[in-house]
Amino acid sequence: MATKSELLKRIRLNCIECMGGQSSYIEGCTSLKCQFFKFRFGKDPDPVSEKMKEAGLRLARMRKNNPIAMKLTQNSNDNTSLSPQGVSA
Numbered sequence: 001m002a003t004k005s006e007l008l009k010r011i012r013l014n015c016i017e018c019m020g021g022q023s024s025y026i027e028g029c030t031s032l033k034c035q036f037f038k039f040r041f042g043k044d045p046d047p048v049s050e051k052m053k054e055a056g057l058r059l060a061r062m063r064k065n066n067p068i069a070m071k072l073t074q075n076s077n078d079n080t081s082l083s084p085q086g087v088s089a
């Protein structure tokens with residue numbers, strides 16, 4: 001499976017070919033309905049989502065490597081689980 005950056009490079013190359021080999025023409029592309037339009041510059045048009053994805057992967061790794069953090073995260077919606085024993089919430 002190709003990575004995101006590999007796909008973006010392929011789309012960029014496709015756009016260059018589409019524009020007759022002139023990368024400078026890509027900026028002037030007016031085909032808003034083309035499926036590659038948002039990606040024609042070979043960059044992620046929504047980099048925030050990529051950062052969120054990376055943060056999610058980091059959190060997953062942290063949970064995997066730290067059972068206590070995993071347990072705390074799993075119980076974060078359950079307020080009673082962190083309460084002292086014998087005290088009802």
Ligand code: SF4
Pocket residue numbers: 014015016018019026029030031034035036037038040
């Ligand atoms: S976005 Fe524009 S340059 Fe890229 S493939 Fe589509 S029509 Fe061609």
